[in-house]
Amino acid sequence: MKCPFCNQDNTRVVDSRPADDNSSIRRRRMCDECKRRFTTYEKVETIPLVVIKKDNSREEYDRSKIEAGVLRACYKRPIPVQKIKELVDNVETELFNREEREIESKVIGEIVMDKLKNLEAVAYVRFASVYREFKDVNTFMDELKKILN
Structure with a gap:
């Protein structure tokens, strides 16, 4: 995952938990370069019906x-x-x-x-x-x- 601040590729997950809707995962990430934190959401991709x-x-x-x-x-x-x-x-x-x-x-x-x-x-x-x-x-x-x- 690229850092949205410095555009570097090396970020890591520091915390994961279910999102409020319980259908996705909220991940707190931290960039190893600039040390800034950001949030991403991971959701299962469903086949459109x-x-x-x-x-x-x-x-x-x-x-x-x-x-x-x-x-x-x-x-x-x-x-x-x-x-x-x-x-x-x-x-x-x-x-x-x-x-x-x-x-x-x-x-x-x-x-x-x-x-x-x-x-x-x-x-x-x-x-x-x-x-x-x-x-x-x-x-x-x-x-x-x-x-x-």
Whole structure:
């Protein structure tokens, strides 16, 4: 790491600790030449994920869209916010563990539904009704029968 003050290459780490956001490391460094200190941040580089939508358009993955959909499905249900956060974290972990750069939105929806099914039945049906775009009561009833069996 080059010193930002004297531009020399020989610097060393004198202190490391997690940054405030817990997703990076804060390092205090000192230049062996000019003896000045400076701070750097180290963060894991993630593979950018692109979502292929139903109309074949592509957009960058956005965690907040999954959170919003799950929160709508869980509206007025007795589900702690921590459980919702864990569910979204699990979905995101599963997505990034696939190590694919592009993923279809329907795959994301199926993963979310699978996780919601184990969390809460009403939230699952709410999410499924929007995600699967139920056209009539019969398709809605078919989904309910799957849960009851």
